[in-house]
Amino acid sequence: DIQMTQSPSSLAASLGDRVTITCQASSAISNDLNWYQQKPGKAPKLLIHDASNLGAGVFSGFIGSGSGTEFTLTIKSLEPDDVGTYYCQQFHSLPITFGQGTRLEIK
């Protein structure tokens, strides 16, 4: 199985800050990487697919980048609605695996 490791596990940032979350794959996965946002009690919501492509209807303040084993999700300017837990997910090979999540809070 491909292991996905996110860092940090949690972070607190101020409104307007630029926030970056990292996801590392245990082996190369090309750009077969997606990002999701999950709010408490809700299903995950697709933010980014194929490492850098915005999901349908997703605000352009989210930027995905990376390839191979290192990926990042950047929030350009933190807003209150960005609070939640963020997950990366690889689809390069089965089984599909997710990172452990990064909890984002407002400082």
Place this chain on the structure above:
Amino acid sequence: QLQLRESGPGLLKPSQTLSLNCAVSGGSIIRGGASWSWVRQAPGKGLEWMGYIYHSGVTRYNPSLGNRVTFSLDRSQNQFSLTLTSVTAADTAVYYCARSPRVALIYAVDWFDAWGQGLLVTVSS
């Protein structure tokens, strides 16, 4: 707009069999190249992909579940189902059904662009 909705029991005893349905509306599960997955999330934990089923009935499961899991399709009802046998407390989780559009058909699953609202299943004696 595609919508998915899970249904099933919320409470089971250890060793029982869990059966969940995912009703799909706003689109057909037997048209197009999409695959249909189950993803679960234990309380306070991350996401675990359980497997997928195609409209053809072809399935693939996460090896972590051993031989306890089976998926099926009901084309007439436009729904798919999950069966998990011999449940234990470790199977306590919110269960989500989700669609993968498979934009590049070389992948059985790519991203999940539609999810059900989730169903909490508790296993307790």
